[in-house]
Amino acid sequence: SQTIHQWPATLVQPVGSPLSLECTVEGTSNPNLYWYRQAAGRGLQLLFYSVGIGQISSEVPQNLSASRPQDRQFILSSKKLLLSDSGFYLCAWSKGGSSYEQYFGPGTRLTVT
Amino acid sequence: AQSVTQLDSQVPVFEEAPVELRCNYSSSVSVYLFWYVQYPNQGLQLLLKYLSGSTLVESINGFEAEFNKSQTSFHLRKPSVHISDTAEYFCAVSEADKLIFGTGTRLQVFP
Numbered sequence: 506s507q508t509i510h511q512w513p514a515t516l517v518q519p520v521g522s523p524l525s526l527e528c529t530v531e532g533t534s535n536p537n538l539y540w541y542r543q544a545a546g547r548g549l550q551l552l553f554y555s556v557g558i559g560q561i562s563s564e565v566p567q568n569l570s571a572s573r574p575q576d577r578q579f580i581l582s583s584k585k586l587l588l589s590d591s592g593f594y595l596c597a598w599s600k601g602g603s604s605y606e607q608y609f610g611p612g613t614r615l616t617v618t
Numbered sequence: 619a620q621s622v623t624q625l626d627s628q629v630p631v632f633e634e635a636p637v638e639l640r641c642n643y644s645s646s647v648s649v650y651l652f653w654y655v656q657y658p659n660q661g662l663q664l665l666l667k668y669l670s671g672s673t674l675v676e677s678i679n680g681f682e683a684e685f686n687k688s689q690t691s692f693h694l695r696k697p698s699v700h701i702s703d704t705a706e707y708f709c710a711v712s713e714a715d716k717l718i719f720g721t722g723t724r725l726q727v728f729p
Contacts, residue, residue: 537715539716547721548708548719548720548721548722549662549719549722554715554716556715593659595661595662597661597662599715601715605650605652605669605712605717606652606664606667607664607717608664609654609662611661612659612660612661614659
């Protein structure tokens with residue numbers, strides 16, 4: 506069976522510090538991968554998605570970036586965090602092709618102070 | 619581009635009462651539709667999906683949703699809710715390699 510991992514589970518970082526969140530998927534190959542942000546009391550905002558290694562699509566211009574160094578690894582980064590980057594970050598995967606359902610990780614709670 | 623509207627941001631209901639969470643999407647072209655549930659501080663879990671075939675789809679915990687193409691709706695229903703159904707519910711529609719999510723409906727079940 507497939508599993509998706511995210512770490513860390515919680516993170517408190519000062520404004521201006523760098524960020525690296527990691528997501529890995531097990532039990533499948535060549536998945537589509539997604540990063541979402543969920544601000545307090547708000548819905549899901551798609552940040553980035555990837556249909557293959559080195560292929561990253563950005564949905565929202567901001568100070569975040571994403572990379573996919575390996576088939577089942579998806580990393581969300583920032584060089585300098587802003588207060589507005591606080592939120593709940595969710596990684597998800599799908600099989601791609603004609604399969605649209607996405608499966609979500611447990612999330613990372615980021616607080617920028 | 620697709621959009622999803624969940625008109626009710628919060629739905630309070632008493633235990634054992636029926637509930638309907640509304641979802642409308644923007645396009646009448648062929649789409650796939652999903653409902654996800656999110657419990658506090660957790661990721662989203664797939665509740666049910668419509669891909670093709672019967673317009674009424676069911677989940678294992680008693681929820682059902684009906685695809686209505688003419689009204690571009692995919693409302694979620696449960697005939698009798700339980701305290702444990704308290705959660706945030708998100709409707710989503712497919713678009714290319716992505717899902718477009720609604721803003722969510724907070725279902726609060728009271729004893």
